[in-house]
Structure formats: C-alpha cells, structure tokens
Amino acid sequence: MQRRREFMATSTGATVALVLGLEETPVAGRLALSDVDRIGGKIGRLAAHFTSTGGGGLYPVATAYLARLRRTADGCTYGPRVEQALNAAISDLCSSAGWAALDAGEPGQARLMYADALQSAILAGDRRGQARAWSNLAMQARVDGRLRESLRINRAALESRQARQDPLIAALLHARLAIGHARAKDRPAAARSILAAERAYDRADGTTPPPWLRFLDGAELAGLAAIAHQALGRLPDAETATAQALELLAPSMRRSRAFYAVQLAELQVAQGHLDRAATTVADIDTGALSSQRITERLTVVHRTLATT
Structure with a gap:
C-alpha cells in the first residue's frame, strides 16, 4: 500500500x-x-x-x-x-x-x-503575501510546540494594515489565534477569537479571495473552531463542529474532507464511540490522496480500533 x-x-x-x-x-x-x-x-x-x-x-x-x-x-x-x-x-x-x-x-x-x-x-x-506568511509562521511555531511565539506572531499579524483591511485574512488569523489560545488553555480568549473570526468572515461576504485563500469558507471555519474546542477538552462541541465542516465542504475539497473525517474519527474514539468511529473511517478514501500527515493519523485510528 x-x-x-x-x-x-x-x-x-x-x-x-x-x-x-x-x-x-x-x-x-x-x-x-x-x-x-x-x-x-x-x-x-x-x-x-x-x-x-x-x-x-x-x-x-x-x-x-x-x-x-x-x-x-x-x-x-x-x-x-x-x-x-x-x-x-x-x-x-x-x-x-x-x-x-x-x-x-x-x-x-x-x-x-x-x-x-x-x-x-x-x-x-506585497502586504497580503506578508500576512499569509506571518499566519503560516505562527501556525508552524504552534505545530513545533513554540506556543508563546506562535501567539506573538499571530497577534502581530492581526495588527497589520492588511489584516485590518482584508476581512478574509482577518478571519483566518483570528481562527488560528483561537487554536493557539485553546492550546494555552485560555478559554475566554479562544472564545473571543472564534467569534472574531466569524464576524470577520461575515464582513467578507461577496469578496473574491485570491486562489490560495479559496479554501477559507464556512466549512473551514467550523473545522478550525473544532480544533480549538478539542484543545480545550470540549469534545462534544468539537465533534459537532467537525461534522458541520464535513457537511459544508464542497466536493472538490477532497484533502480537507479526508482531514476532517480523520479528525471526526479521532474525536469519536476519544469519547469511546468506537462503532461510530469505525463507520467514519470506513468512508474515508485516501486512495488518491498524497498526505503523510493525514494517512499517519488515520493509521493510528485504525490501530486503536483494532486493539480496543
């Protein structure tokens, strides 16, 4: 395989x-x-x-x-x-x-x-390119375990003129900041950032995004909110938001669908809903997908289900 x-x-x-x-x-x-x-x-x-x-x-x-x-x-x-x-x-x-x-x-x-x-x-x-790069650097710092650095970078990016002028970029930055606050166990700050992301996205109604930002829609915001809820230990809320993301995803977003389907299965396993998790992973098609990140997480879920 x-x-x-x-x-x-x-x-x-x-x-x-x-x-x-x-x-x-x-x-x-x-x-x-x-x-x-x-x-x-x-x-x-x-x-x-x-x-x-x-x-x-x-x-x-x-x-x-x-x-x-x-x-x-x-x-x-x-x-x-x-x-x-x-x-x-x-x-x-x-x-x-x-x-x-x-x-x-x-x-x-x-x-x-x-x-x-x-x-x-x-x-x-290119201010939009700078905001994108700062957002990615903040995300990478969080993935690397440098949480305080991630929060500092993300807040600095939100203070940029591009973030103030472009509601879609602001929505992405606020959503990722919510995950950082959640990882730091700051519930009020995470909740404020999720709300700020939703409000910024609403302001962007009718805005044509650049190609790289077309992934950011209601489905993606729900998925990012789910990651924040999961980090806070709010697993039922995270499961609901992940299911909403999957429901809203466009058919063409196959990578995102696999990503959030694996996330849903992980949440179901964590809550002891093993039958539901088995049903979820059975519907995940990674045959045409090229993502080590996703396939490794899916392998862990399969292994857990097989040994539980």
Missing part, C-alpha cells in the same frame, strides 16, 4: 507539472508582466491541485518550479514593476510549497519555505 501511494504521488506530481507547462517559464530574455501573470496562473492551479489531492506528491513539483523561478529572477531582465510582481509570485509559491512540505512529512522544510515567503513578500511590497 505504501509503495502504491508513493507511485501515485510521483505520478500525480509529474502529470501536474506536464499539464501546467512549468518548463515553459522563461529563464532568459526580457520578462514582461504578461509572463508573470502566466506564472501566477500556474501557481494558482498548483494550489488548486493541493486542495484536491494533498501536497505530498506536489512538494517536489513546487520546489522544482521554485528553483526555476529563481533562475528566472537571476537570468532574465525586467523593470521594477515586473520585479515586484515576480517576487510576489515567488512568495505565493513558497507559501504553497510550505504546506506541501507538511503533507510530505517535511516540517523543517515547511518552516524554511514560510520564511522565504515572508522575505519575498517584503521585497515585493
């Missing part, structure tokens, strides 16, 4: 690279804004594949394309506006590559990618 997943991940990555025509990006000559627009389109479609299949198989594709874009930056000639746009595109790709690295089981590489994303966003003067 593991070899089959590795083969499918490699096959998926190669297919995506071919379909997107990543090798067509110039590495010499004069670069125009239209060229950078095409680069941005390829990065956006790469992010869309991530939400569908997971990032494990896409990680080598993303890093290879990042290397090509760095050759583009060094080998081409261009004016200041093109340079700014190219740096913004590189920041976008670095952030997406960071998430793919997590799915590939490379958290150390994810941390480096997020730092590179922040650097490129600063060079581009």
